Amino acid sequence: MQSSTMDKAKTPTIIRELNFGEALQEAQLQTMESDKSVMVIGEGVADPKSIFRTTEGLVERFGPDRVTEMPLAENGMTGVCIGLSINGFRPILVHQRIDFALLSLDQIINNAAKLHYVFDGKVTVPLVVRMLIGRGWGQGPQHAQSLQSIFAHIPGLKVVMPTTPYDAKGMLNSAIKDNNPVMFIEHRWLYNLKGDVPKEPYLVPLDKANVVRKGRDITIATYSHMTIEAIAAAKELAKHGVEVEIIDMRCVRPIDIDPVLASVKNSGLLLVLDTGWASCGVSSEIMARTAESAFQHLKKPPKRITLPDFPAPTAKSLTDDYYPDAETIVQGVVSLVDDEQKLPSKKICEAVRRTSLRDIPNPAYVGPF
Amino acid sequence: MQSSTMDKAKTPTIIRELNFGEALQEAQLQTMESDKSVMVIGEGVADPKSIFRTTEGLVERFGPDRVTEMPLAENGMTGVCIGLSINGFRPILVHQRIDFALLSLDQIINNAAKLHYVFDGKVTVPLVVRMLIGRGWGQGPQHAQSLQSIFAHIPGLKVVMPTTPYDAKGMLNSAIKDNNPVMFIEHRWLYNLKGDVPKEPYLVPLDKANVVRKGRDITIATYSHMTIEAIAAAKELAKHGVEVEIIDMRCVRPIDIDPVLASVKNSGLLLVLDTGWASCGVSSEIMARTAESAFQHLKKPPKRITLPDFPAPTAKSLTDDYYPDAETIVQGVVSLVDDEQKLPSKKICEAVRRTSLRDIPNPAYVGPF
C-alpha cells in the first residue's frame, strides 16, 4: 500500500514499522524541527495524554510557545490561527473531535477558505486543522460524527483523510507545507494500525487517490477506516475468486476520480464506501462523478455503503449495526457481482464477521496492509 | 405550478396574486394569529426594512415580545431558540444571509438536529430557521453562498427551498407546524415573483417534489431560483419540439427522488440544476440516487449545472458568468438531447439570453409560472 507518488529520498531511507498515530507525531516533530514557523495549537496538545500521543514529546522539545494549549474557544482560536498563518506562521490546529469544529465553521468557511481568493492572492492561509473522527465506546451523537463532506463542499479548502501510517506522515508533511487551509481528518480507529514508514521526511500529494489493491471484478472506492474494512473483505472474497480493486481516495477535496473511472472501465461495477452519512456526502460525489464520466462502462447501478440516516446512538446494542464493516461490504460486493455459485455470501460473511466486541477497534486489524 | 398536495380548504378559497415575499409574510402573520406560541426572532425582523418586507407589520401587530430584534450572536440565539422550542414555543429564527448561520452550526447540528433523538423522543425542537440565500449586486464571497447541502447532510433536520409564492406560504405554514427543526432557505431573487396564493392558511408538505412542467424528452431536477431559469429555458425549447419535464424538488432533506425516477423512466435523460457548488452537494445526491435507482432507464450519463468550484467574486464582470441561467440550461439540454437538427442551440440560446444586467433579478421573470 506504498504510494507510488512518494518523493524519492536522496539518502538511503530507513524504513521502520510505525503505527498511524506515531507517524503523525513524527511528521509534526520533523517538520517543526526543520521549519520554525510550524506551531501546534489545541486543547490537549501539551497535556499528559497529548491527543492520543500524536503530539507526544512536542512541548518538551519545542516549548509552550510552539506547542500551545488553548482556551475552549474553537471559532476564536481558528481565527487566531488564520491570523498567525497570514503573518508568517504555519499553525496546526487540533480538535480532539470533529464535532467541536462545528463551532468554528464561520472562520473556516468564511475566512480560511476565502481570504486568498478575495484578496486576489495577497494573503495565504497555510493552516492545517487536524480533526479526529471516531466512534465506539459510547461516544454518542455529539462525539462520533464523520463530517468531512461539509468541508469537502467548500472551494478553497483541501480535505484529506489518509488510511495508512505511510500516508499519515507523508500527507501531514504535505499539508503543513501547503499554502492553503488543509482539513486533515483522522479516524481514531486507525491510530494503532502499523505500517512501514520511512524515517526521513517525505511528501505524499494531497490530491491523489491510490489503488491499494488490484482486481478486475469490482471497484471499491473508499477512504479512511473503511479502506481497512474493504481490505479484509477483499482478502476473503479473493479466496472465492472475486478480485476486488480497492481505491483509497485519500483526498475528499479535491476528489481524484480518475483512478475510479479507470477501474470501473475494467470492472463495470462500483461500490462506494463512506465513514459518514449518505445525503450530500462524499459517497454521493463519487457516484455522481462516476455516473457523469464512466456511465457507459457501468454494467449495473453503482451502490454505496454509508452510515444509516440517523445520529449515532450510544448503547453498544444500538451501535453494533450502525457501523458498516467487512461483512456489510461482502454483502455489497455479492449483491453487485451476483453470482451465488461463485460467492456463497453466508460463508464469506461468516469468515469476515467480527468476533470481538464491535465498539472498540478491531484487534484483528493491525497492519501492515 | 399549483401543488397537487394542497390541503383542500373547506370554505371557498379566495385566491389572490402575491409575490413570494408577501406569501412568506402572510404565512407568518396568519400562523402567529392562530398560534400564540409562534415567535419571530432575528436581526432586522422588527426594523424598518423588515427582512425585505417579509416580516412587515408583524411587530406592530404582535409586539416586541413575539417579534424580537436580537443581538449579533448567531450561535447563542440559536441555542436560545432551541430552549424556547423545547419549552412550548415555536420560534422562527431569521438570518438575512445564510452565511451568518455558519456561526450557529454547532447549535443547529449538535443540538437542534439531535436532541429529539438522543433524549429518546422526550423533547421536541419545533424550530424554523429562515435563511436567505442570494446573489448579485456585489455581495461577494461571504454574502452570497448557497449552503443548503451542509444542512441537507444532517439527519434530524428538514431542509426546504420553495420556488413559488404558493409553496412559500404553504411550506412555511408546514414548517412552523412541524415538530422538527426545519431549515427554510429562501432565494432572494424569488421575492418579487408573483403567483396565485389562497388567502386561507393551507399546508404544503415538506417532503414532496413537484412536477411543474410535464415533458417526455428530458428530465430536469431543480429547485429554488434555478426552477425559474429552467422554466424559461423549457418554454423556448418547446418551440423547437423538445419537451422538458421539470421537477421542482422543493425539499433537499428529505429528497423526494421518486418523481425524478419516474420521469427519467420516460425521458431517459437527466439534467440536474443547483444553486450551489457541486462537490458533495444536492446535485451530487440527486445524481447518486438516480444512478442507484434508475440506472437502467438512463440513455446517457446524467449531467449537472452548478456554480463553478470557487467562491463568488464581487465585480459584476466576474460574476456575470459565475451564475448559470436559462442559457446555460439550454446548452445542457442541447448537449444531452444532442439533435442539432431539431435544436439549433445558438438560436435558442439567443432567445433566452438575458438582456438586462445580470447582477440583479431578471425583470423578465415576474410569474406566475
Place this chain on the structure above:
Amino acid sequence: MKSVDSTIDLPALYHSMLRIRRAEEAIANRYHEQQMRCPVHLCIGEEAIAVGVCASLTTPDVVYGNHRSHGHYMAKGGDLNAMIAEIYGKSTGCCGGRGGSMHLIDNTAGFAGAVPIVGGTVPLAVGAGWSFKLKEEERVAVVFFGDGCFEEGVLHEAMNFAALKKIPTIFVCENNGMSVYTPLTDRQPVRSISGIARAHGLGVYTGDGNDIFEVAHLAGEAIAQARSGGGPQFLEFKTYRWFGHVGHEFDDDLGYRPDETPQFREDRCPLKRAEAALSQNYGWQDGDFSAIEQRVKEEVEAAFQFTFDSPEPNPNTSGDHTYAE
C-alpha cells in the same frame, strides 16, 4: 464558612450529597468490568454545588447540565435507576440507551438535559428561562458549567441576552481550575471569572463550592433574586475534581496537578465538612451516619440491580426518534 444555617436542611442536603458520592463510587468500582461502555465524567469532590444549588429549586424549575452531570441530575431529583440504566445502555435508561452518561434527561424531575458539547446547554437554559418569563411563570432555569466553558463565546452571548431581557436563568460556574488536564492559568488570564459576569450586568455570587452551607446560602439568594424578577444571576464556586477528567480513577500519577494528594482532597471534601457540622450541631452519632449510609447503599445497589434486570434496547429501534411526529 458558616457552619450553621437555619434556612437549610442539612440532613437532607447531606443525604443528597452522599447519594451522589456513593453512586459515583459504585460506577467507578464497576467501571473496570467494561459493562458501562461509554465515557464517564465523575463529579466526586464537587457534590456540594449541585446539591446546594438544587436545594432552592422546585420541581417545575429546570436544570441543564453538561458532560459531568450525574450529580446535577441526581440533585435535581432525577431517577437514579434510569441514570444507571442509561450508563449501562439499557432500554430503561433515561434516554433509552441513546445517550449514555453524557446525555441525561428527566423531565418529570425538571432535569431538562445534559449534553457533552461544552457550552451546548447554556443558551438552552436562557431560552428556557425566557419561555418562563414570557409565559409569566415563576420558574427559573439553571445551567451548570465549568471554568473551561466560560471561555466559549456562546456563554457571553447567552449572558448578554439574559441580561438584556432580564431572564430568570442562573448560571452556575463550577470552577475546578481544570479543563481536562489543562489548568486555568494556561487558558485564561489572571482576573476573575465572576467579574466578567458582573460586567455583563448579572447578579454575582462567589463562594467555596466545597462548602454546602455557602453554596446553599448563595444559591438560595440568587434563585430568589431571579425568581422575583431580578434577572439572570451568576454563581461561581471554586471546587476540586478528584478523579481524572474522564474515567473512574485518580490520576495523580500523571503529575499534572502536583498539589494533589489524598490529604489535599480530604481537606476539600464537601461531605467531611457536612459530617462535622452534623456531629457538632445536629448531634448526629455514629448510628445516624451508618443508618444513612445503609439507606444510600441500598438505594444505589437497587439501581444497579434494576439495571442488570433491564433489557438491552432493541437494535431495530436504533433509528426511531430521528424525527418527531
Place this chain on the structure above:
Amino acid sequence: MKSVDSTIDLPALYHSMLRIRRAEEAIANRYHEQQMRCPVHLCIGEEAIAVGVCASLTTPDVVYGNHRSHGHYMAKGGDLNAMIAEIYGKSTGCCGGRGGSMHLIDNTAGFAGAVPIVGGTVPLAVGAGWSFKLKEEERVAVVFFGDGCFEEGVLHEAMNFAALKKIPTIFVCENNGMSVYTPLTDRQPVRSISGIARAHGLGVYTGDGNDIFEVAHLAGEAIAQARSGGGPQFLEFKTYRWFGHVGHEFDDDLGYRPDETPQFREDRCPLKRAEAALSQNYGWQDGDFSAIEQRVKEEVEAAFQFTFDSPEPNPNTSGDHTYAE
C-alpha cells in the same frame, strides 16, 4: 475635550479626515449611477476614530477592518486609487475586483484586511498580534469593529486569549449605538461595553469618538502600552453614523432614529470640531481651508479618473486564486 495637544499633528489628521469625508461623499454622489455595483457602508461622521487611532501607528503595524472600512483603509495609508477601483469592480482594485467595498486590503500600507462577516477579523488581529509577539517584533495589530460586533461570542474569545498571552492587539470599538437599524438598547443591557473589556483584563480607554483630540490622545496611550509589552488594549469611542446602514443616503425618513436632525449631526461632526481648533489655535484662514479642500478634491477626483481609466477584470480569471501555489 482637549482642544490643543502638542503631541498630535492636527493639520495632518484633519487632512486625513477630510480625505475620508470627501471620498465617501464622492462615492455617495455617484452611487446612483449604479456603476459601483456592490453594497457600500459609508463612515461619514465617524472619521475621527479611524484617523485618530492610525495617527500613532507606523506602516509595519497592521489594521483589520470590517464592513465599514473605507475610513480605516484610508487612515492607515491605503491606496485611494485601488480602493475606488475596487468599489467599481476594476482590475486595478486592491482585490482585483474580487472584493468590492466590503473586502479591502493594502499590505504595503499595513491595512491587513476587511471582510463583512461581523467579528470575522477580530481573532485575525489577535493572531497577527501574537505573531508579532512571538517574532519579538515591536509591531501592534489593531482591529476596528462596531458595538454590534461586541455581541458576538468570538470577540470575547479573542479578548480572553489576547489577555492570556499579553498580545499587542488593540481592540477599537466604534460605538455608534446602531446595528443596521437596531439600537443598542434592543441588543445589549444597560451596562458599559468597556467595563466588560476591563473585566477581561484589557487596558481600557473610553472617549468621544467624534473628537479627534481625544481619540488620538487615548489611542496614542493605548498603542504605546501595547507596543511596550502592556498586552491588549481596548478603546471604546462613542460616535454617530450619519447615513443609513448601507447605501449612499441619509435615512431620516425611516424614523428609527428620532433624534436625528441635521443639527444633531452638525453638533457631532468631527471635522467641524477640528476646523474650529485649526482656526483658533493654528491660525488657519479661509485660504488654508480652501487649499486643503482643493488638494483633497483633486486627489479624490484623480482616484475616480484612475478607476474610469482602468479595465474590467478578465472574466476568464474569475477562478484564479481559489488555491495558492
